[in-house]
Amino acid sequence: MTLTNMVGVRCCFKLLYAIVVLILLHMNNPCIGCSERERQALLALKQGLVFVDDYGSNPFLSWGREAQNKDCCEWDGVHCSNQTGHVVELELHDVQGKISPKLIELQHLEYLDLSENKLSGRIPESIGQMSNIVYLYLSENKLSGRIPESIGQMSNLVHLDLSENKLSGRIPETHFSKLPNLWFLDLSSNSLVLNFSFDWVPPFQLLYISLGSCKMGPYFPEWLRTQKSYIRLDISDAGISDIIPTWFWDLRNDIVYKDLSRNQIRGNLRSELACHFLNVSWNQLEGPIPSILSSVSLLDLSNNKFSGSAPLLCTSTTEKSNLQYLDLSSNNVSGDLPDCWIHFQQLVFLDLSNNSLSGKIPTTMGYLFGIETLKLNNNIFVGELPSQLKNCTKLTLVDVGENKLSGLIPEWLGENLLNLTIIILRSNQFYRSIPPQLCHLTHLQILDLSMNNISGTIPKCLNNWTTLAKKGTSTLIMHHRSFLWDYIDEEYVTWKGVRSKYKNTLGLVKSIDLSCNKLSGEIPTEVTYLVGVVSLNLSRNQLTGQIPSRIGNLEELDSLDLSRNQINGRIPTSLSWIYRIGYLDLSQNNLSGKIPIGTQLQTFDSAYGGNPLLCGEPLPRTCSEEGKGPGQSMLVNEDDKDGLITQGFYISMGLGFAVGFWGVCGTLLLNRSCRYMYFNFLTFLNDWLYVKVEIIRQRILNK
Ligand SMILES: *[C@@H]1O[C@H](CO)[C@@H](O)[C@H](O)[C@H]1NC(C)=O
Ligand SMILES: *[C@@H]1O[C@H](CO)[C@@H](O)[C@H](O)[C@H]1NC(C)=O
Ligand SMILES: *[C@@H]1O[C@H](CO)[C@@H](O)[C@H](O)[C@H]1NC(C)=O
Numbered sequence: 099m100t101l102t103n104m105v106g107v108r109c110c111f112k113l114l115y116a117i118v119v120l121i122l123l124h125m126n127n128p129c130i131g132c133s134e135r136e137r138q139a140l141l142a143l144k145q146g147l148v149f150v151d152d153y154g155s156n157p158f159l160s161w162g163r164e165a166q167n168k169d170c171c172e173w174d175g176v177h178c179s180n181q182t183g184h185v186v187e188l189e190l191h192d193v194q195g196k197i198s199p200k201l202i203e204l205q206h207l208e209y210l211d212l213s214e215n216k217l218s219g220r221i222p223e224s225i226g227q228m229s230n231i232v233y234l235y236l237s238e239n240k241l242s243g244r245i246p247e248s249i250g251q252m253s254n255l256v257h258l259d260l261s262e263n264k265l266s267g268r269i270p271e272t273h274f275s276k277l278p279n280l281w282f283l284d285l286s287s288n289s290l291v292l293n294f295s296f297d298w299v300p301p302f303q304l305l306y307i308s309l310g311s312c313k314m315g316p317y318f319p320e321w322l323r324t325q326k327s328y329i330r331l332d333i334s335d336a337g338i339s340d341i342i343p344t345w346f347w348d349l350r351n352d353i354v355y356k357d358l359s360r361n362q363i364r365g366n367l368r369s370e371l372a373c374h375f376l377n378v379s380w381n382q383l384e385g386p387i388p389s390i391l392s393s394v395s396l397l398d399l400s401n402n403k404f405s406g407s408a409p410l411l412c413t414s415t416t417e418k419s420n421l422q423y424l425d426l427s428s429n430n431v432s433g434d435l436p437d438c439w440i441h442f443q444q445l446v447f448l449d450l451s452n453n454s455l456s457g458k459i460p461t462t463m464g465y466l467f468g469i470e471t472l473k474l475n476n477n478i479f480v481g482e483l484p485s486q487l488k489n490c491t492k493l494t495l496v497d498v499g500e501n502k503l504s505g506l507i508p509e510w511l512g513e514n515l516l517n518l519t520i521i522i523l524r525s526n527q528f529y530r531s532i533p534p535q536l537c538h539l540t541h542l543q544i545l546d547l548s549m550n551n552i553s554g555t556i557p558k559c560l561n562n563w564t565t566l567a568k569k570g571t572s573t574l575i576m577h578h579r580s581f582l583w584d585y586i587d588e589e590y591v592t593w594k595g596v597r598s599k600y601k602n603t604l605g606l607v608k609s610i611d612l613s614c615n616k617l618s619g620e621i622p623t624e625v626t627y628l629v630g631v632v633s634l635n636l637s638r639n640q641l642t643g644q645i646p647s648r649i650g651n652l653e654e655l656d657s658l659d660l661s662r663n664q665i666n667g668r669i670p671t672s673l674s675w676i677y678r679i680g681y682l683d684l685s686q687n688n689l690s691g692k693i694p695i696g697t698q699l700q701t702f703d704s705a706y707g708g709n710p711l712l713c714g715e716p717l718p719r720t721c722s723e724e725g726k727g728p729g730q731s732m733l734v735n736e737d738d739k740d741g742l743i744t745q746g747f748y749i750s751m752g753l754g755f756a757v758g759f760w761g762v763c764g765t766l767l768l769n770r771s772c773r774y775m776y777f778n779f780l781t782f783l784n785d786w787l788y789v790k791v792e793i794i795r796q797r798i799l800n801k
């Protein structure tokens with residue numbers, strides 16, 4: 099069945115399902131009703147649970163005391179068999195608490211969905227007595243302890259999902275040896291150890307195998323050899339330190355997704371990559387880069403020990419490749435990049451960073467018309483950025499930092515690549531001035547031109563960078579290609595002097611780094627329009643003139659480095675009103691006068707050194723009799739006229755920041771990352787499974 103077909107069929111099934119449920123809801127036979135035993139079991143279950151979502155509708159309202167006399171088949175989340183009247187289906191969400199062991203009295207239950215709750219404690223030891231269960235879904239809870247051995251008795255089980263819990267302990271194969279019908283197994287994101295014997299032949303043929311973080315090493319799990327028809331396999335972070343056996347590649351399947359990342363898998367990779375999605379990152383694979391077959395669409399080989407020279411990339415591709423995502427970063431690939439990118443026109447993501455690639459950036463990269471993310475940083479590329487890249491108009495991220503590139507900063511970056519959000523040219527030998535065309539890049543969020551040989555002045559038009567001129571988090575760029583995968587960009591940024599990787603929080607990082615160049619002239623006052631900027635680094639240049647008096651407009655500024663320039667004049671009072679500022683360096687300039695009194699300015703002990711005419715706290719030098727220090731009388735203090743901005747306003751901004759920044763940064767976004775990544779694949783797959791499950795459900799309900 100083709101995919102489009104499947105989607106069509108899925109719609110029909112959803113409709114059908116809705117109709118069936120409607121019919122069922124109205125056909126529950128009140129004369130039969132659930133048994134007293136089942137009713138008591140449900141009430142016992144309810145006793146251990148609390149409904150915790152203010153927005154959803156509380157199912158327990160219909161389980162209340164008044165309703166006690168009613169047939170429990172009428173209760174929300176409970177469905178009974180059309181014919182026997184027994185409870186066959188139970189589905190509860192947004193509840194907290196523990197699962198009552200009395201649950202097992204629901205002997206006829208065939209469909210149990212308690213996923214996405216805040217259930218804690220253990221899975222009832224005797225759960226296996228519910229031997230009619232076909233669909234057991236307890237994922238995304240806080241269940242702990244072992245998986246009860248009795249699960250092995252649930253011989254009708256088809257779908258077992260215990261993922262994202264805190265389950266632990268060893269699971270021997272006996273847990274699964276009586277589950278012939280199982281085809282969906284998800285135990286990922288727990289702390290489980292699978293102790294299966296080497297020659298175990300499972301009684302099932304799985305379709306969906308998700309065992310990420312389940313330890314099953316050190317040998318490659320041989321039992322997988324018996325599984326002939328799966329479409330998804332995740333054995334990432336499984337403690338496997340072995341070579342990949344040959345049989346593993348032999349299984350040909352069109353939509354196979356294989357994730358073997360974060361193990362210690364050794365050896366070479368066979369060229370016959372029989373799958374669409376292969377992630378073998380963070381292993382110890384070595385040898386030449388496998389020649390890339392046209393069938394693969396996503397290949398993550400990053401953080402291995404692939405070596406040899408880059409030309410191999412092209413040897414096998416006389417035909418067009420379907421590759422859309424290639425990550426070869428952090429390997430040991432060397433040599434010139436071949437000029438054969440015309441075959442890779444489907445590429446959306448290309449990361450070759452942190453290798454030893456040399457020579458010029460090939461001009462055929464201009465054929466990557468669909469490319470959105472291009473990372474060539476941390477190699478030894480020389481020469482100019484090829485002007486052919488201007489045809490890659492979909493680029494949002496270009497990182498060519500830490501190479502030996504030279505030449506002018508191309509004007510076409512600003513003229514043609516209008517979707518650019520992140521430009522990193524750091525640590526190369528680009529020279530001459532910053533072209534004003536860069537101001538056309540209204541989406542610009544991170545600009546890092548540091549450590550080059552750039553001279554001239556900072557363009558005044560930089561207030562055209564509208565994203566930087568907007569406060570708050572910009573939306574993460576979701577790159578979406580197919581139902582199999584999508585990704586969000588990640589990037590290293592120097593912030594407060596520390597270089598670290600940002601991914602889920604990248605939208606918070608609005609940064610301009612022009613440090614370590616030969617920029618001269620004044621800091622344009624237009625910079626004060628960029629109110630979204632979080633980090634501004636202009637240090638180690640030859641800037642003169644004064645700090646723009648309205649620098650305090652940059653309310654989001656967390657890190658400001660103007661050190662090692664020739665900036666003179668007073669420190670504007672408005673600077674002291676930026677309550678968020680957590681890092682300040684104004685040292686080695688020619689600033690004068692009294693350091694403004696403000697909440698934080700006095701705490702940056704080392705921010706003011708090397709400015710002989712500066713006085714006042716925290717410097718030991720006190721200001722002269724006039725109280726304002728030298729230079730003061732010569733200067734018109736512009737910001738004293740600006741009475742509009744009150745301190746209270748800034749304080750509230752500061753509080754907002756603390757709550758907003760860490761709240762969002764710490765929890766929400768982190769959790770979302772996985773979902774972004776697999777969302778599309780899972781949507782597809784779940785729909786597909788849904789169809790299957792619905793068929794089973796209908797069978798159950800019609801019994
Ligand atoms: C693991 O399984 C093997 C045989 O399959 C058994 O001998 C061994 O005791 C098991 N280890 C534990 C800790 O259960
Ligand atoms: C591959 O796996 C690694 C580690 O599990 C993960 O960080 C990375 O995002 C995955 N790559 C893709 C393209 O999904
Ligand atoms: C670059 O690759 C080496 C191994 O080849 C690794 O140790 C290092 O952490 C990588 N650096 C970055 C920035 O990823």
Ligand SMILES: *[C@@H]1O[C@H](CO)[C@@H](O)[C@H](O)[C@H]1NC(C)=O
Pocket residue numbers: 403405406430432
């Ligand atoms: C990288 O490859 C070179 C040869 O190309 C080799 O000498 C070197 O040891 C390799 N480095 C690592 C870390 O594998």
Ligand SMILES: *[C@@H]1O[C@H](CO)[C@@H](O)[C@H](O)[C@H]1NC(C)=O
Pocket residue numbers: 464465486489
């Ligand atoms: C790039 O675009 C220009 C005009 O848009 C076109 O003439 C040229 O052939 C393109 N280059 C490639 C390599 O397709």
Ligand SMILES: *[C@@H]1O[C@H](CO)[C@@H](O)[C@H](O)[C@H]1NC(C)=O
Pocket residue numbers: 491492493516517
């Ligand atoms: C820029 O991005 C927007 C959406 O983010 C897209 O609609 C548009 O086509 C892109 N422009 C180019 C030239 O790719």
Ligand SMILES: *[C@@H]1O[C@H](CO)[C@@H](O)[C@H](O)[C@H]1NC(C)=O
Pocket residue numbers: 527529530551553
């Ligand atoms: C820096 O650029 C100037 C031209 O602007 C050039 O003369 C000089 O050689 C460059 N210096 C280095 C170290 O590349």
Ligand SMILES: *[C@@H]1O[C@H](CO)[C@@H](O)[C@H](O)[C@H]1NC(C)=O
Pocket residue numbers: 534535537538559562
């Ligand atoms: C900046 O924006 C203004 C108005 O949007 C526009 O007229 C001007 O041409 C832009 N300048 C540059 C250099 O992009």
Ligand SMILES: *[C@@H]1O[C@H](CO)[C@@H](O)[C@H](O)[C@H]1NC(C)=O
Pocket residue numbers: 548549592593594595596613614635636637638657658659681
């Ligand atoms: C500014 O850039 C310089 C040189 O690139 C770096 O040493 C310094 O740590 C940066 N400052 C901040 C605050 O990141």
Ligand SMILES: *[C@@H]1O[C@H](CO)[C@@H](O)[C@H](O)[C@H]1NC(C)=O
Pocket residue numbers: 664666667688690711729
């Ligand atoms: C520093 O600034 C003072 C005035 O504030 C000026 O007289 C002096 O020449 C400046 N020194 C340098 C080295 O620019």
Ligand SMILES: *[C@@H]1O[C@H](CO)[C@@H](O)[C@H](O)[C@H]1NC(C)=O
Pocket residue numbers: 118121122125180181799800
């Ligand atoms: C419910 O059972 C009746 C027989 O009692 C049967 O005719 C009907 O098709 C069943 N309904 C559903 C939706 O299965």
